[in-house]
Amino acid sequence: MAANTASRAGVTLHNGAVMPWIALGTWEAPPGQVGRAVEAALASGYRHLDCAHIYGNEREVGAALRASQIPREELFITTKIWNSFRTDQQVRRCCAKSLSDLGVDYLDLLLVHFPVGGRRALKECWQTMESLVDEGKCKAIGISNYYEDDVADLLSYARVKPACNQIELHPRLPQDALVEYCKRQGMVVTAYSPFGRGARGGMLDHAVVTAIAKKHGVAASSVLLGWSLARGVPALPKSVTPARIAQNNSDEVRGLALDADDVRALAGLEDGARFVAFFNHQSR
Numbered sequence: 001m002a003a004n005t006a007s008r009a010g011v012t013l014h015n016g017a018v019m020p021w022i023a024l025g026t027w028e029a030p031p032g033q034v035g036r037a038v039e040a041a042l043a044s045g046y047r048h049l050d051c052a053h054i055y056g057n058e059r060e061v062g063a064a065l066r067a068s069q070i071p072r073e074e075l076f077i078t079t080k081i082w083n084s085f086r087t088d089q090q091v092r093r094c095c096a097k098s099l100s101d102l103g104v105d106y107l108d109l110l111l112v113h114f115p116v117g118g119r120r121a122l123k124e125c126w127q128t129m130e131s132l133v134d135e136g137k138c139k140a141i142g143i144s145n146y147y148e149d150d151v152a153d154l155l156s157y158a159r160v161k162p163a164c165n166q167i168e169l170h171p172r173l174p175q176d177a178l179v180e181y182c183k184r185q186g187m188v189v190t191a192y193s194p195f196g197r198g199a200r201g202g203m204l205d206h207a208v209v210t211a212i213a214k215k216h217g218v219a220a221s222s223v224l225l226g227w228s229l230a231r232g233v234p235a236l237p238k239s240v241t242p243a244r245i246a247q248n249n250s251d252e253v254r255g256l257a258l259d260a261d262d263v264r265a266l267a268g269l270e271d272g273a274r275f276v277a278f279f280n281h282q283s284r
Helices: 034-043 058-068 088-102 119-134 148-155 176-184 206-218 220-230 244-248 250-256 260-267
Strands: 010-012 018-020 049-050 076-081 110-112 141-146 164-168 190-192
Touching: 010 034, 010 058, 018 148, 034 058, 034 244, 049 206, 058 088, 058 220, 076 088, 076 176, 088 119, 110 164, 110 176, 119 141, 119 148, 141 148, 206 220, 206 260, 220 244, 220 250
Parallel strands: 049 076, 076 110, 110 141, 141 164, 164 190
Antiparallel strands: 010 018
16 A cells, blocks of 8 residues: 655645645533634634534534635545444434535544444445445545554454544553554554543643744644654644644644654653544454
């Protein structure tokens, strides 16, 4: 499988579509705020939005998309099939709801949110998603929170290969082996929770991160996002604050060049910490 290529605009998926480097994450963005966050993101140049059925806010995201009047072809929209939707009918219903709420007639990327439900159920889910690609409902399909063995199992029956694996990634949880495995399979890896989570020991105030930020004269968030982009991994930071939203997609992030000392210091933070509750994986 051909390697994915990267440019200043983003990473090219195996279907030829370009995924922008930075997306606005919409997880836990509450009603009344998520729409304003999307408006601020689009106004500051974002064209990549990361959504999910289970987030419960896609209708408000869709209203902000329509209000922006940005041509659909300029946007890259990701959403996800939740764990309780596995049969053909359920997957189609979940996808249709997201399309309706978002106010679009196709998705750029549709993901399996977690590899739970058992092998047979996951296979049916994936085969239905393949049919949705055939029908033009989504341009590409992929996965989220899959380990190497989950990916290998999927590849054993997939007709349409997964374009992406979205996983939690930050210096405390770099998941190097999984990232490299996915890249060898021709998959783009995207990073959710790139800052950890502030209320639970997130990384924006970590002494190592703030020292690197001071050294380069940049924000701590730029260090963490720059670390991700340097690995060839698009990142999905979440914020509802307009200034932070703009900062996360700024030239400061794209132009940051971490040196060898910075990379070593960040590598020393690895301790396997997860900030997102993880569902049990499929039983064989």
